[in-house]
Amino acid sequence: MYTVEKVKALAKIRTPESFGTLLEIFRSDENIDVRREAVSSIGRHNDSTRIYDFLREEAFSRDNPMELIYQMFRTCLYRSKDDERFSRLRDEMITFWDNEIISKMNEYYNFRQQKEKQRPANKITSPLLLIGDNTETLKTLPSNSIQLIFTSPPYYNAREYSDYSSYAVYLSKMAGTFYACNRVLEDGRFIIVNVSPVITRRPGREFESIRYPIHYDLHRVLTQTGYYFVDEILWVKPEPSVPDRVSGYRQTRKPLSYKPNCITESLMVYRKECAFLLDRNMKAYDDYDRHDDEPIDTTNCWHIAPKYDKNHPAVFPEELCRKVLRYYSFEGDAVLDPFAGSGTFGRAARKMGRIPVLCEINEDYANIIESESGGYYDVRGRSSKKRSQQITIWE
Ligand SMILES: C[S@@+](CC[C@H](N)C(=O)[O-])C[C@H]1O[C@@H](n2cnc3c(N)ncnc32)[C@H](O)[C@@H]1O
Structure with a gap:
């Protein structure tokens, strides 16, 4: 033997x-x-x-x-x-x-x-607000300059600010953004995408509504644009955010009519493809100052109440951003939200000593971010009063 x-x-x-x-x-x-x-x-x-x-x-x-x-x-x-x-x-x-x-x-x-050295990160040193379509505005950032991306893409036809001619068009738009993100993200760092299934309104009573499992399709988009799957974290809310889906079954108790109330959203955690292990990314912070005594989330279920905002229909709760920033970035890192909305991620990042970079296509939302931040952001984009003078186009 x-x-x-x-x-x-x-x-x-x-x-x-x-x-x-x-x-x-x-x-x-x-x-x-x-x-x-x-x-x-x-x-x-x-x-x-x-x-x-x-x-x-x-x-x-x-x-x-x-x-x-x-x-x-x-x-x-x-x-x-x-x-x-x-x-x-x-x-x-x-x-x-x-x-x-x-x-x-x-x-x-x-x-x-x-024995190739990791490409040195191009350091971003000031907070940026990029107004316009992110596939264009991200071209103004150097490659490998961002250490974390966290975002919640527009819903497919679920809210007033999103309007795509078909689901295929929506997915291809997302692919364009994630591809642009890939160039600016430092090799081996994380992109985290918050999504949940959406349902489109039925064109008439005789038609069935279609429910889209966006995260399943975005998996393919992410893996085709240079990332690989690491984790799925479930954001668990105390209550469903849409009307009582289970009410039909509750009344009839008829099998097949069952539709549970959904109280989770996905955080899709992916890492930018590279040929080295994560240790190498971490070694860049060997002198990291550990001053974090908060309890640790030990499972992939994060229980957080949703947040409602008078200015924007779908905002992150700040606590969600804080957790993502804490687990996936270090102080001083440049962190990007390519679909910034009301800029919640930027606010949390600023409080936690990271350098936020926000992209937003809607000028009203961008103006709110700009004015609420009190001139904190260096603004690039069409409507900005305070424009950076010289902008290099990197790609
Ligand atoms: C779900 S919301 C993000 C909300 C955000 N997490 C918050 O806390 O406010 C998505 C945002 O992406 C913006 N958006 C959609 N397409 C875009 C694009 N191509 N470039 C930049 N922003 C875009 C929309 O205007 C919308 O405000």
Whole structure:
């Protein structure tokens, strides 16, 4: 009976016999951890030709569990540095398996090989209010200059300020914004998008209304514009914000008519694609001053009461912004809301020592943000009285 430890010990004896034993273990042992360790130990042997032959034979076999294939690919990557045969094998494996984990391993390995430094962030030093369509106004920000994005996009046909000719048009508009956001967000940092399903008004009593699960569709939009999924946090409210959906069922008790009252919204937490681990982002703040004694939210359910505002139909409660800022940014970071509305995120960011950057297309809302902030923002955009003189267009 072999154990992982025994295989590791065997790997230190680099003789042709021990190679043979490792092959035997790989082929006959039933424990996957032991088999994986055998693959790893084979990869550390000195005999490149035997290793190559082993990989050639095993790395394309669909009988092998993917966990073992990943270990074989790892060997290929490390050996490809000094041996062309392994580089070719690596490329063949990438094509053959067409698997996202293998692609990611390859990307990560290349990144480390190049010893590329993380692109230094272009520092934003003053709060900005960008008035106009965010796909245009974001062009005035340097690449990699934002450390966190938190936003609540306009609802699809749910409120008076949004009007899109179709759901496809809405999603493509969102893709335009998230793509523009991707350029300005620092590599490896977070974008958090607050959404909930919306329902469109029925054109007549004989038609059914359509309910759109926006977050499912935005997942695809986000992954196609350069982010990957990290978490879903549920914002749980004490009460539903729309009329009693369950009333029909309550009266009739007829199955199929059941529609629960919704008291949650999603916070979709995504990270900008990059070839390094999060530790690298965190290391930039090694001298971080820990002075946060608040209790920690330990689950993905955050219980927060909604907020209503006389000026805007759909505002964030400030507490929601505070939590996002606390968990996903450091003091001094530049933080962006590309759909700023009444500017709640900017207010919370300012109070927490972050530098807010807000985009808003509606001039009335933008003017409210500008006047309520008492001249705090450097304003860029068509209607601004206080314009920045020289604006560089970055993209
Ligand atoms: C759901 S609201 C945001 C509310 C905000 N979270 C708050 O606390 O007030 C979305 C906002 O995005 C704005 N908006 C819509 N399309 C935009 C675009 N292309 N560029 C900039 N802002 C846009 C709308 O005018 C609206 O005020």
